[in-house]
Amino acid sequence: MTAVTDRQKLSYIASQAADARVNVELETEGMTLNIGPQHPATHGTLRIVAQLDGEQVIRAEPMAGYMHRGYEKLSEVRTYPQITTLVNRIDWLGSFANEVPFILAAEHLMEVEAPPRATWIRTLLFEMSRVAHMILFLGDMGVQLGAVTPVFFAFRDREFVLDQIEKATGGRFHPNFDRIGGLKDDLPKGWIESTKDSMQTVLTFCDQIEDLLLGSEIFQSRTRGIGVIPKDVAMQYGLSGANARGSGIDWDLRRDNPVGLAYPDLDWKVWTHPDGDSFSRFWVRLQETREAVKMIEQLCDGMPSGPIMAKVPRIIKVPAGEAYVATENPLGEMGYYLVSQGGLTPFRLKIRSASFNNVSIAPWLLRGVYVPDIITILGSLYFILGDIDR
Amino acid sequence: MANSPLKVTKGLFAGLGVTMRTALRTMFPKRGAKTLIPAPSKGAHTVQYPHEVDVPAPRARGVIALHTENCTACMLCARECPDWCIYIEGHKTLAPPRREGGKPRSVNELDRFDIDYSLCMYCGICVEVCPFEALFWSPEFEYSELKIADLIHDKGRLSMWMETVPPFESYEAGSEAKVLKVPDPVPRDKR
Numbered sequence: 001m002t003a004v005t006d007r008q009k010l011s012y013i014a015s016q017a018a019d020a021r022v023n024v025e026l027e028t029e030g031m032t033l034n035i036g037p038q039h040p041a042t043h044g045t046l047r048i049v050a051q052l053d054g055e056q057v058i059r060a061e062p063m064a065g066y067m068h069r070g071y072e073k074l075s076e077v078r079t080y081p082q083i084t085t086l087v088n089r090i091d092w093l094g095s096f097a098n099e100v101p102f103i104l105a106a107e108h109l110m111e112v113e114a115p116p117r118a119t120w121i122r123t124l125l126f127e128m129s130r131v132a133h134m135i136l137f138l139g140d141m142g143v144q145l146g147a148v149t150p151v152f153f154a155f156r157d158r159e160f161v162l163d164q165i166e167k168a169t170g171g172r173f174h175p176n177f178d179r180i181g182g183l184k185d186d187l188p189k190g191w192i193e194s195t196k197d198s199m200q201t202v203l204t205f206c207d208q209i210e211d212l213l214l215g216s217e218i219f220q221s222r223t224r225g226i227g228v229i230p231k232d233v234a235m236q237y238g239l240s241g242a243n244a245r246g247s248g249i250d251w252d253l254r255r256d257n258p259v260g261l262a263y264p265d266l267d268w269k270v271w272t273h274p275d276g277d278s279f280s281r282f283w284v285r286l287q288e289t290r291e292a293v294k295m296i297e298q299l300c301d302g303m304p305s306g307p308i309m310a311k312v313p314r315i316i317k318v319p320a321g322e323a324y325v326a327t328e329n330p331l332g333e334m335g336y337y338l339v340s341q342g343g344l345t346p347f348r349l350k351i352r353s354a355s356f357n358n359v360s361i362a363p364w365l366l367r368g369v370y371v372p373d374i375i376t377i378l379g380s381l382y383f384i385l386g387d388i389d390r
Numbered sequence: 391m392a393n394s395p396l397k398v399t400k401g402l403f404a405g406l407g408v409t410m411r412t413a414l415r416t417m418f419p420k421r422g423a424k425t426l427i428p429a430p431s432k433g434a435h436t437v438q439y440p441h442e443v444d445v446p447a448p449r450a451r452g453v454i455a456l457h458t459e460n461c462t463a464c465m466l467c468a469r470e471c472p473d474w475c476i477y478i479e480g481h482k483t484l485a486p487p488r489r490e491g492g493k494p495r496s497v498n499e500l501d502r503f504d505i506d507y508s509l510c511m512y513c514g515i516c517v518e519v520c521p522f523e524a525l526f527w528s529p530e531f532e533y534s535e536l537k538i539a540d541l542i543h544d545k546g547r548l549s550m551w552m553e554t555v556p557p558f559e560s561y562e563a564g565s566e567a568k569v570l571k572v573p574d575p576v577p578r579d580k581r
Contacts, residue, residue, distance in 0.1 A: 081470070082470070082515065085511055085513035117564065147405060149405065149408065149409045149412070153412075166446065166449070166450055167447040169449070170450055170451045170514065170527065171451055171512065174512070174513070176514060184514075185449075185567070186566075187561065188448075188449065188559040188560070188561065189559060189560045189561060189562055189563075191562055192562055211408070212405060216404065216405055217397045217401030218398050218405070221398060303562075303564060304564065305563070305566070306564070306566060307566045308565070308566075
């Protein structure tokens with residue numbers, strides 16, 4: 001070991017040591033950030049535990065279960081007409097869409113078929129609940145990015161759609177209108193005319209959002225290339241609905257498996273986007289809203305006449321057997337696996353809701369993103385907490 | 391970055407411009423920004439609630455009305471209710487015969503009919519299963535209370551809602567459903 005004689009060399013070593021000490025003090029440390037369970041940007045009570053390194057997420061995990069209401073278990077002790085009012089509350093923004101697959105599953109077991117007029121009104125209200133749901137998403141996405149105006153536009157124009165649903169069913173959010181074998185009631189007079197008017201408002205809203213949000217430079221720089229889900233990953237995680245179509249998967253149950261609904265008679269198109277980022281999911285939902293408006297107009301024009309209820313016994317007993325019916329709900333594939341042993345209540349009802357699968361990709365998707373993008377990505381995935389927890 | 395700060399600022403001002411235009415259109419619905427006094431409730435889509443009341447649709451499920459004359463205390467509604475919030479008690483009595491010289495009839499008389507609106511889910515199953523058309527929906531919604539126990543509406547209060555039940559609407563063209571009639575409410579002095 002040589003003695004250090006050079007003063008310059010000595011000072012260099014001293015500075016190196018000082019640097020090392022400073023670096024020890026400034027060494028980055030992981031930080032755990034809890035987003036939720038009560039957070040204004042998460043619609044509901046989803047808790048996300050994110051481990052951060054500076055501004056970057058190392059690991060993020062969604063914690064579901066804060067809103068568990070036990071509908072699967074509860075429906076084992078409720079009769080079939082009572083369950084429709086429970087399943088309304090699963091995805092509360094598109095409530096009517098929740099009833100339809102359950103009713104179709106029960107009808108499949110009972111071998112009852114709803115008359116054509118009931119099927120058309122069902123499809124009509126199904127698409128209207130999709131429009132109401134998507135309008136809120138389109139405005140809500142702006143609020144995740146800090147643009148407050150679109151959400152007010154959304155709440156204003158959604159009210160026109162909800163008013164129509166209320167005029168027909170009696171409930172804005174919980175229609176409880178679908179019955180085994182048909183519908184509770186027929187449409188009131190003048191409803192079709194006012195629905196067409198409200199659909200024009202929705203189209204204007206879509207143009208406004210396209211103008212206000214889609215073309216905005218801020219929106220594009222916050223969403224383009226962020227939260228990219230490649231096609232194969234989307235398949236592996238079982239994404240459905242607009243999240244899958246935003247990743248370029250051309251799959252829509254309305255076209256590919258339209259059980260018991262009037263979709264084959266309509267002229268419409270399934271939109272997909274190849275990018276798979278937040279922007280593409282937004283874009284696909286915007287186009288879907290327009291397609292739904294197109295469908296509603298066709299359904300209004302071609303409404304068949306006839307009864308709205310098939311012959312069903314007064315006390316509903318579903319014969320023993322099992323059935324799985326899934327429909328393309330606003331959030332994605334929603335299915336009910338109904339097992340009956342022939343009694344007044346189901347033996348088991350498994351609810352496959354879209355949001356649970358859609359949010360399961362979050363740990364994969366949020367790895368390596370920056371903290372402000374967590375909210376954007378979750379907003380673009382679009383889940384409803386009631387749909388995750390049931 | 392793909393987007394320069396200049397471009398992003400442009401987007402910011404474009405957005406603010408839209409907000410400003412809409413705000414002005416709401417405040418000055420008639421003459422644009424030329425008038426100086428804003429009129430918020432004219433161009434707005436909202437209603438200033440306690441002063442102006444928005445009437446819900448006739449089918450809206452606001453409150454359940456009871457037509458006591460039709461009720462036979464058959465308990466169907468209480469049994470079908472998903473959360474069992476209807477309480478019924480009744481007893482059998484003898485009513486005078488319908489025809490002269492006939493036997494007296496045995497009828498069910500209603501002693502108690504309570505609906506607990508703090509439990510009610512507003513699903514409408516009770517109205518639907520009633521075989522004697524004794525229950526009706528009314529779009530009335532202003533019945534909030536300070537105490538939760540006051541949300542239990544008894545027979546008298548439920549039959550008072552009958553006055554607010556609107557007549558059933560006629561149906562859209564092509565319908566084969568029959569339009570039912572809402573019975574006239576019993577006058578106050580005979581209740």
